[in-house]
Amino acid sequence: MEAMVHSSSFLLPEIPAGDGDGLKYALVLLNQRLPKFTPLLWKHAQLRVCADGGANRVFNDLPLLFPHETPSDVRTRYKPDVIKGDMDSVRTEVLEFYRNMGTKIVDESHDQDTTDLHKCVAFIRDFHADTEDTLCILVAGALGGRFDHEIGNINVICHFSATRIILLSEDSLIQLLPSARHHEIHIQSSVEGPHCGLIPIGAPSGSTTTTGLQWDLSDTEMRFGGLISTSNIVKGEVITVHSTSDLLWTVSLKKL
Amino acid sequence: MDVMIHSSSFLLPELPADQTSGAGPTYALVLLNQHLPRFTPLLWKHAQLRVCADGGANRLYDELPGLFPDEDASSVRNRYKPDMIKGDMDSIRAEVLEFYKNMGTKIVDASHDQDTTDLHKCVAFVRDFYADTETSTLCILVVGALGGRFDHEMGNINVLCRFSTIRIVLVSEDCLIQLLPSTHHHEIHIQSSIEGPHCGLIPIGTRSGSTTTTGLQWNLTNTEMRFGGLISTSNIVRGGIVTVQSSSDLLWTVSLKKS
Numbered sequence: 001m002e003a004m005v006h007s008s009s010f011l012l013p014e015i016p017a018g019d020g021d022g023l024k025y026a027l028v029l030l031n032q033r034l035p036k037f038t039p040l041l042w043k044h045a046q047l048r049v050c051a052d053g054g055a056n057r058v059f060n061d062l063p064l065l066f067p068h069e070t071p072s073d074v075r076t077r078y079k080p081d082v083i084k085g086d087m088d089s090v091r092t093e094v095l096e097f098y099r100n101m102g103t104k105i106v107d108e109s110h111d112q113d114t115t116d117l118h119k120c121v122a123f124i125r126d127f128h129a130d131t132e133d134t135l136c137i138l139v140a141g142a143l144g145g146r147f148d149h150e151i152g153n154i155n156v157i158c159h160f161s162a163t164r165i166i167l168l169s170e171d172s173l174i175q176l177l178p179s180a181r182h183h184e185i186h187i188q189s190s191v192e193g194p195h196c197g198l199i200p201i202g203a204p205s206g207s208t209t210t211t212g213l214q215w216d217l218s219d220t221e222m223r224f225g226g227l228i229s230t231s232n233i234v235k236g237e238v239i240t241v242h243s244t245s246d247l248l249w250t251v252s253l254k255k256l
Numbered sequence: 257m258d259v260m261i262h263s264s265s266f267l268l269p270e271l272p273a274d275q276t277s278g279a280g281p282t283y284a285l286v287l288l289n290q291h292l293p294r295f296t297p298l299l300w301k302h303a304q305l306r307v308c309a310d311g312g313a314n315r316l317y318d319e320l321p322g323l324f325p326d327e328d329a330s331s332v333r334n335r336y337k338p339d340m341i342k343g344d345m346d347s348i349r350a351e352v353l354e355f356y357k358n359m360g361t362k363i364v365d366a367s368h369d370q371d372t373t374d375l376h377k378c379v380a381f382v383r384d385f386y387a388d389t390e391t392s393t394l395c396i397l398v399v400g401a402l403g404g405r406f407d408h409e410m411g412n413i414n415v416l417c418r419f420s421t422i423r424i425v426l427v428s429e430d431c432l433i434q435l436l437p438s439t440h441h442h443e444i445h446i447q448s449s450i451e452g453p454h455c456g457l458i459p460i461g462t463r464s465g466s467t468t469t470t471g472l473q474w475n476l477t478n479t480e481m482r483f484g485g486l487i488s489t490s491n492i493v494r495g496g497i498v499t500v501q502s503s504s505d506l507l508w509t510v511s512l513k514k515s
């Protein structure tokens with residue numbers, strides 16, 4: 001089976017030609033403080049979806065990133081395509097503002113069994129059903145705040161393990177490396193690293209082998225309660241990982 | 257199977273009468289290198305031992321005076337003197353280290369040991385310090401464990417899993433997290449003035465074949481939980497007591513109320 005290649009080129013100001021294998025980006029905004037590079041993700045994305053209170057964050061936080069512009073100019077430029085979720089967090093005036101601008105509002109409050117992120121990922125997958133191989137979903141505001149929310153968001157990437165989904169905060173990036181695949185992670189050292197980790201979040205991993213890390217693993221067992229790879233350091237430009245279980249890959253993001 | 261009782265009474269302004277004069281848990285406090293929650297002085301008051309993990313000393317030095325704006329910064333720092341600073345010393349600022357060394361804080365440089373995190377080193381120290389006390393009465397409170405880099409957060413969670421026979425509670429501004437070992441039935445007494453209603457049960461690191469609960473909005477009944485499938489998040493505390501029994505170690509998390 002060929003290697004699965006990963007690259008955080010969506011964090012670069014311009015995506016290099018020929019990089020990313022023509023990935024199509026979608027952006028989901030959740031209800032935590034949005035990272036400073038959110039406008040950059042917005043620029044690369046073809047579809048922008050707010051999960052419920054994520055719309056409050058776009059409304060409130062984006063103007064703060066453009067202090068020399070009027071808030072209403074910024075809000076007009078950064079108009080989400082869809083607001084979806086159970087609508088228990090989005091403020092009424094924010095909902096009306098975006099509805100009047102043409103944003104599609106999808107009220108899913110009847111479905112209490114899945115998180116807002118799950119609903120948004122499912123929607124984006126259906127929207128891109130014919131191009132799933134080239135889809136990459138970026139999620140801003142996924143970390144911080146309540147721990148059960150954070151874990152719920154991580155569970156979404158474990159559940160949709162065949163879809164590239166990247167959780168982003170100001171400090172870190174997290175993505176799933178599905179088991180039994182060879183993974184090649186191309187490090188964009190201007191924007192990420194050096195701190196990194198590999199985490200057997202849902203099940204022990206009988207064997208993991210890596211190259212390119214300060215403390216490489218060599219057919220090493222990892223499990224919570226025993227060894228997990230945290231506070232590791234990226235040494236090479238390409239990290240390779242192969243594991244018998246799904247792992248979370250996390251790497252630190254550099255301050256702008 | 258024995259019952260293990262949990263209560264966040266350490267977040268109450270005064271410990272309940274039945275927990276004072278040696279009858280309740282012995283609290284120790286570990287401070288890590290993230291923004292300290294505003295109720296840190298309350299935890300400090302209840303603790304008998306206060307340990308900074310490396311850069312946690314910077315946080316203590318910088319942030320505690322801000323919680324007492326009507327007091328002079330140096331008198332706050334004199335009052336909040338840690339018993340020990342331990343870790344690999346790659347984050348603590350030189351002037352902070354000198355300040356506490358001059359005040360008599362014990363400094364333990366553990367930089368030779370690159371295999372364990374600073375929190376692991378501090379928990380091992382606290383456990384050994386109280387080795388002749390029954391560990392069921394020891395409760396280690398940890399602030400600054402969440403937020404920041406995700407790999408740090410996971411490393412801190414793993415310390416709870418590795419020291420599964422010691423009560424360790426990670427506390428942030430928004431929530432608390434503790435391990436519920438599979439070896440016991442658990443009774444969680446909810447202090448509704450300070451915690452709830454949002455909560456969750458998380459099968460960290462392994463699939464849980466069967467969990468049963470009472471006292472939650474969405475109770476589990478012999479339910480399987482695993483990452484990639486069902487895990488209990490965005491649940492709601494309904495009763496004054498939540499009970500949990502599971503075939504695997506679970507993380508319990510509950511939201512904390514803004515004061």
